[in-house]
Amino acid sequence: GIQVEQSPPDLILQEGANSTLRCNFSDSVNNLQWFHQNPWGQLINLFYIPSGTKQNGRLSATTVATERYSLLYISSSQTTDSGVYFCAVGSQGGSEKLVFGKGTKLTVNP
Amino acid sequence: GAVVSQHPSRVICKSGTSVKIECRSLDFQATTMFWYRQFPKKSLMLMATSNEGSKATYEQGVEKDKFLINHASLTLSTLTVTSAHPEDSSFYICSASVTGANVLTFGAGSRLTVL
Numbered sequence: 001g002i003q004v005e006q007s008p009p010d011l012i013l014q015e016g017a018n019s020t021l022r023c024n025f026s027d028s029v030n031n032l033q034w035f036h037q038n039p040w041g042q043l044i045n046l047f048y049i050p051s052g053t054k055q056n057g058r059l060s061a062t063t064v065a066t067e068r069y070s071l072l073y074i075s076s077s078q079t080t081d082s083g084v085y086f087c088a089v090g091s092q093g094g095s096e097k098l099v100f101g102k103g104t105k106l107t108v109n110p
Numbered sequence: 111g112a113v114v115s116q117h118p119s120r121v122i123c124k125s126g127t128s129v130k131i132e133c134r135s136l137d138f139q140a141t142t143m144f145w146y147r148q149f150p151k152k153s154l155m156l157m158a159t160s161n162e163g164s165k166a167t168y169e170q171g172v173e174k175d176k177f178l179i180n181h182a183s184l185t186l187s188t189l190t191v192t193s194a195h196p197e198d199s200s201f202y203i204c205s206a207s208v209t210g211a212n213v214l215t216f217g218a219g220s221r222l223t224v225l
Contacts, residue, residue: 031212033214041201041218041221042216043216045213045214048212048213050212088154088214096142096212096214097144097156098144099156100153102152
């Protein structure tokens with residue numbers, strides 16, 4: 001099956017810093033979502049981005065489908081950005097059936 | 111936007127008992143729902159695909175007799191952990207999408223502790 005690798009596994013930032021999270025996947029996808037899991041376990045959908053670039057406030061994401069990677073940018077990080085960020089992909093024939101990466105644990109210190 | 115509700119959020123049970131977790135799509139109909147399991151500090155692992163009106167499809171290695179899934183309506187899927195044991199303790203999360211849309215919405219999860 002499709003493999004999803006996220007890097008880095010852990011990231012510690014000072015408030016106000018910028019960061020880039022990466023997601024590599026092993027096969028063609030027609031679904032890619034970035035999620036933020038808060039300390040209570042709730043998964044919040046950040047972006048649906050199987051290709052192209054999107055921005056939402058301080059967050060933006062870019063997926064280069066032909067090169068099989070996606071990037072999540074966080075600018076001017078805040079302590080509330082802390083948590084685990086997951087990339088999840090779905091491939092053709094089962095695009096809603098998401099395979100998750102292992103996540104990037106982000107800690108933003110004041 | 112689409113909202114998925116899970117209940118209970120936390121449950122503690124004795125070994126050998128069965129526990130039912132509900133997943134509801136509140137403002138949309140979902141012919142398909144998905145059940146995931148997450149161990150502490152680990153990623154989400156897909157357990158099964160719940161199909162309204164038909165049998166669930168289980169991922170390799172998931173015991174269908176242990177984890178019973180029923181999708182009796184377009185807004186409700188249930189996961190029953192039968193004869194629970196401490197190793198079944200985990201965080202269970204369901205998800206659903208509006209039919210035809212690819213964007214998955216997740217419930218808040220149910221934390222099961224088996225004593």
